[in-house]
Amino acid sequence: MPFKSRIKSDELKILSYSNTRMDLLEDDKQYLSNLKKGFEGEVMFDLLTEKLQCNCLILNDLLLKVNNTTFQIDTLIIKDALHFFEVKNFQGDYYYEDKEFYSNKSGNEVLKPLGQIQRGESSLRKLLHKHGFNFPITANVVFINPEFTLYQAPKNKPIIHPTQINGFMKNFDRTPSKLNSRHRKLAELLVSLHITKSPFTQVPTYDYHSLKKGNTCSVCHSFSMTVEGRICRCLKCGHEELVEAAVLRCVEELRTLFPNIKITTNMVHEWCRVVESKKRIGRILDNNYKIVGVHQWAFYE
Ligand SMILES: [Zn+2]
Structure with a gap:
């Protein structure tokens, strides 16, 4: 049972409802499809973290703010250290070049999950410091989709490939850990700081009368x-x-x-x-x- 569960965001719900009840613009449809895919990937990862037997606190989907920077954590697991996971549900062939990911198909779809997790980790560190906590943090990008391949993947980056997930989780579960009241206090603090209304929402305009x-x-x-x-x-x-x-x-x-x-x-x-x-x-x-x-x-x- 996670300490904090994941729920579908209002943004995803509103886009899904309006997609059924009105004609969405192509851009909105694409955005909805990306959101849905992302959410499905996160839920897939939740199914794995739910099976963990080790002593830990699992916090899913946190939206936090520190020094005017808002950042999101897909999954945070508090063990002895804090483990930050950015879950990506990319599908198909990609290649890695100069810290960036390109789609093999179009060649121009640039994605920067490593920069994203680095910024997230640094913001989390600042937030902990601000509240007087000092736990070590590890951060990883998890590629959850079994049909994702990354060519020219670097060896020394915090990437968990689809074929490595099961091994990673087993190993993670085996590493012994002890939680104390500080860990629980931190979990409670993060849940209390969680922002429920995301400032990033991008929903179409609609009104009651125009919806089917x-x-x-x-x-x-x-x-x-x-x-x-x-x-x-x-x-x-x-x-x-x-x-x-x-x-x-x-x-x-x-x-x-x-x-x-x-x-x-x-x-x-x-x-x-x-x-x-x-x-x-x-x-x-x-x-x-x-x-x-x-x-x-x-x-x-
Ligand atoms: Zn039906």
Whole structure:
């Protein structure tokens, strides 16, 4: 169980929702695809760190700030030392030249994961120092995708190649460690300093009226949904979900897309479409949220 879990960012959620409900620009689509890929890679790495048996504290996805510099840590594992991991889900053939990574296909896609992790490590060191901690830090870039190849890879850089991950994790797990109250204090401090609203978000502009309404399948995102008794079924992929769960998903979607909106039965009814009875939606909302106000002024929190 990680000390801090990873959750999908609002940015990724908003882009995914708007991709289903409106026409995104090509750039936004590409950006969404990169974000998704990055997140999937991080989750793949989480599956490996979850298996660790050693004494350690795992903090996933930290966004921190020191001296006006904001930096992100994909995974931080606190053992005797601090282990900083930058997870990259690159796929295909790349080559290394002058500290940079180029895509073998186009030759011009330049990526700088080593510079990125170096800056992250240095910012983390400053942050620790500022709060009176002095732990050694190791930092590595993990290439998680099994279909990633790096030609001309340097030997002396902090890179963990796909073929090395299992061996690395085993070795990491075997190294004995002892945690004390300082380690735990640091973990608590980092979680308390974590910035939940990223300043880097890049989401398209949208408004309630321009988004396509209707309940969507949680698996294939199709709008072809039908309700049969307590079950909401996708006519495209056959996925089934309880009506209640589908309605609650709609509410979460609305709250993410419009953080300041007041959730009402009418609005959820319009957003869901597939559930015909307003009474049924009202009951589901009553059971799961707190109602504020009365009659036509009532909304849910
Ligand atoms: Zn489906």
